Amino acid sequence: MTESAYNFAYLDEQTKRMIRRAILKGLAIPGYQVPFASREMPMPYGWGTGGVQVSAAVLTPEDRFKVIDQGADDTTNAVSIRTFFERTAQVATTTKTAQASVIQTRHRIPEEKLSEGQILVYQVPIPEPLRFLEPRESETRKMHALEEYGLMHVKLYEDISRHGHIATSYAYPVKVEGRYVMDPSPIPKFDNPKLGDMAAIQLFGAGREQRIYALPPYTDVVSLDFEDHPFEASKADHPCALCGAEHSYLDEVITDDAGGRMFVCSDTDFCEARQAAGHTGKDAA
Amino acid sequence: MQADTLSGGFADPAIQSAHAFRSVMEAMARPGTLQDIAGATPPAPLSNAAGAVLLTLCDTETPIYLAGDVDCDAVRAWIAFHTGAPITGPATxxxxxxxxxxxxxxxxxxxxxxxxxxxxxxxxxxxPDLTQTGATLTGPGIKTSASLSLPDDAAFQANHVHFPLGLDFIFTSGDRLAALPRTTEVQ
Structure with a gap:
């Protein structure tokens, strides 16, 4: 079967209309999880089916599409999703953040500031920030309706009482426009400050959990914290070993079985652009 | 059945609805901006923009209420043929x-x-006319403030008070549209 046997961007038009309506309601109620009839995709749940369905609903043939997985353009998941839309939507693709009009991401926000006209699509595994505190959907839905978020603060408080600080380091809960507590997907909390000061449209798709939510540009997003334990966007306290960047989020890479390790930018495009511009770190080849 | 019932839809539905949706989404995400939208030529009195919005978002799963002059045979037949959407009352x-x-x-x-x-x-x-003048808008999607010609400021202020409940609005005029979600504060 050839690629042209599929509808543009794989999904049928009725499915795209359903997803598009959910996206619009998501944008109208920032942080609220809109239920949608998630479809079976030609990849397993957990591989970004929510993000893929949202991307399929927003892509046009003129778009330039970028996919990152933990910041990297060259992992299996990123390559396969990028190829999927090259074949089914005939879109151009890129690894350059600034050149992309639609960026699908798993667990990172690019280091480079996004601009108006760009769309950031997140792959979300568990959209419900209260799920690990309250397993019943009927209850978490009531808690959102009543704005009853005390349990989340108790969880953060227990972090402090056990570890001396808020130990949650990724999927750090945020409050959107002073109303909904939202899971920003498992991005490192280093990325949380970028959520609110964003010129691009942010769309979140959870395929298995069948939820879509959204942040319009310049939405008020606050990471939950306490007055005496303020939110801190932390990262590994090293410069990038390849490009020397001091303020990018770093991956720790184990290099041998004798305790050797190096810290490198998780955003491969950011790191490569810096290296091309002549920046070098201590382990640069 | 009139001849124009069958015409006026998207010639290339997948591509044209993708473009039309991006216009609607940009409008909803950035209240106060005007977006071009094209692809539909519905029967009078519908504007092309309103026709494109219906073709992009409506189908058999979305009951539509037609208010006033747009509730005519030509529009009903066009919506039935191109979207299959059921026509209903305002409450449903x-x-x-x-x-x-x-x-x-x-x-x-x-x-x-x-x-x-x-x-x-x-x-x-x-x-009839959509311009970036008039009421001052603030809220999600707006960097500092925006302006949009609204028919009635007080109604949108009352709607905003319901947040997170409330209505969302898409304004259509000719080949352009703007949107006002419930989050926008109108002054």
Whole structure:
């Protein structure tokens, strides 16, 4: 079967209309999880089916599409999703953040500031920030309706009482426009400050959990914290070993079985652009 | 059946609806901006923009309320042929279509429930003129402030008070549209 046997961007038009309506309601109620009839995709749940369905609903043939997985353009998941839309939507693709009009991401926000006209699509595994505190959907839905978020603060408080600080380091809960507590997907909390000061449209798709939510540009997003334990966007306290960047989020890479390790930018495009511009770190080849 | 019932839809539905949706989404994400939208030529009195919005978002799963002059045989037949959307009353609609006066009062439309605020109507308001002047808008999607010619400031202020419940509005005029979600503060 050839690629042209599929509808543009794989999904049928009725499915795209359903997803598009959910996206619009998501944008109208920032942080609220809109239920949608998630479809079976030609990849397993957990591989970004929510993000893929949202991307399929927003892509046009003129778009330039970028996919990152933990910041990297060259992992299996990123390559396969990028190829999927090259074949089914005939879109151009890129690894350059600034050149992309639609960026699908798993667990990172690019280091480079996004601009108006760009769309950031997140792959979300568990959209419900209260799920690990309250397993019943009927209850978490009531808690959102009543704005009853005390349990989340108790969880953060227990972090402090056990570890001396808020130990949650990724999927750090945020409050959107002073109303909904939202899971920003498992991005490192280093990325949380970028959520609110964003010129691009942010769309979140959870395929298995069948939820879509959204942040319009310049939405008020606050990471939950306490007055005496303020939110801190932390990262590994090293410069990038390849490009020397001091303020990018770093991956720790184990290099041998004798305790050797190096810290490198998780955003491969950011790191490569810096290296091309002549920046070098201590382990640069 | 009139000849123009069968015409005026998207010639290339997948591509044209993708473009039209991006216009609608940009409008909803950035209240106060004007977006071009094309691809539909519905029968009078519908604007091309309103026609494109219906083709992009409506199908058999979305009951539509036609208010006032747009509730005519030509429009009903066109919507039936191109979208299959059922026509219903204001209290049970997902989309409502008409001029501002015809759509009144706003209290009859579903504004969602506390647990499902997304189950609210979207009103497609046919507007003679759409300009970035008039009421001052602030809120999500707006960097500092924006302006948009609104038919009635007080109605949108009252709608915003319901947040997170409330109605969302798409204003259509000729080949352009703007949007006003419930989050926007109008002054």
């Amino acid at each position: 609609c997902m989309f409502a279509l008409g001029t501002w006066q015809a759509l009144m009062p706003l209290s009859v439309y579903p504004i969602g429930t506390a647990q499902y605020p997304d189950r609210s109507a979207t009103l497609v308001v046919e507007t």
